[in-house]
Amino acid sequence: MILEAARFVFARQGYRDTIVDDIAERAGVGKGTLYLYFRSKEEIYLAVVVSDMRRLDELTRARIAEAGSWHEKVRAYMQVRLDYLERHRDFVRIYMAEFRSMMLRGNPVPFDLHQMARDCEGHLAQIFAAAVAKREIRMIDPEFAAATVSDLTRGLMERRLMDEAPVASKIDFMMDVLRSGLTV
Amino acid sequence: MILEAARFVFARQGYRDTIVDDIAERAGVGKGTLYLYFRSKEEIYLAVVVSDMRRLDELTRARIAEAGSWHEKVRAYMQVRLDYLERHRDFVRIYMAEFRSMMLRGNPVPFDLHQMARDCEGHLAQIFAAAVAKREIRMIDPEFAAATVSDLTRGLMERRLMDEAPVASKIDFMMDVLRSGLTV
DNA sequence: CGCTTCACTGACCGGAGAGTCATATAGGCG
């Protein structure tokens, strides 16, 4: 599968250092064949990122919906991302190492992807807002709390990608700090 | 100044998308002149990153040493980085958007830079270890706590780079969560 | 004023890599 091969190569070399022949070779087809299915290198890249991103987004929604209390929901958010990472390392490498760089630099990013990232954090904020309303946690800015969780999760993912240590106990630690830091 | 110009361009385009002529043009010199002072594009890049990184490292040490309690030290760590960001946006863009990508991808990174990043987190861990020993905070893994602070700080920096909202109140919030989450 | 030195320059070179297209091969179909 071409996308398979592309993901593999992009994850290791990054967009600019990936040469199209490498993708073709890994996919076991000729370079010309790639251009039967995609119009350009960029189109291949986007196809890889978008499909995986959608899947992660859906999984996140589903798992959060299942969870009950606010901290179960927050934990679900962290857990689903770290589980996803285990199965889709290559995608996560691309997302973390390249996609965030593009946003940081203010490069044009396909609009729906940008949107998806924002939505996800908005979702977290709603969870916190609800918990505040129900007095389960003290008065805080839900946006700040959402940002905090999102930052912690990204940190965990990056660490997991870089060194091989498992992260389960680190999730426990962070959830622990959050709960005792946020409850009334 | 050539480094000035290089930093400006690299921060906006990234290493691969920066063309040497752009640096020369911005520096107001001919391309040949660059090669009188640097052997290659890569050497220019490293010169930019290394010098700035050293300065940030020294500042961090100094400000942490001045601080008294564990939470003042931790706050100093966050604050010094966010202050540095205000004065040196271009460097921070390069560091955040590119340098971390290289490490994530496992690309060869000049050894002392890698080391410097690790040291900094070790330093944080020592602060937490000392606080635990003095019973100022509950029994926690100092490494985890250090990782947490480092992740939160990075998150703040990224947000500050992307949207224009000031971060002072967010530091307050995070320090607040940390203190009530960690004290006995 | 000639001569030397030296910082500087930008036209040029060569390699790299994205995208193309003439050709080849395989699978229907009459």
Place this chain on the structure above:
DNA sequence: CGCCTATATGACTCTCCGGTCAGTGAAGCG
């Protein structure tokens, strides 16, 4: 089997850009 369409291919082209170097001009000097 001949013919036609599908799909696949990799040698080729064309552009881009890192790095070079012959040349320029200004400054210093006898």
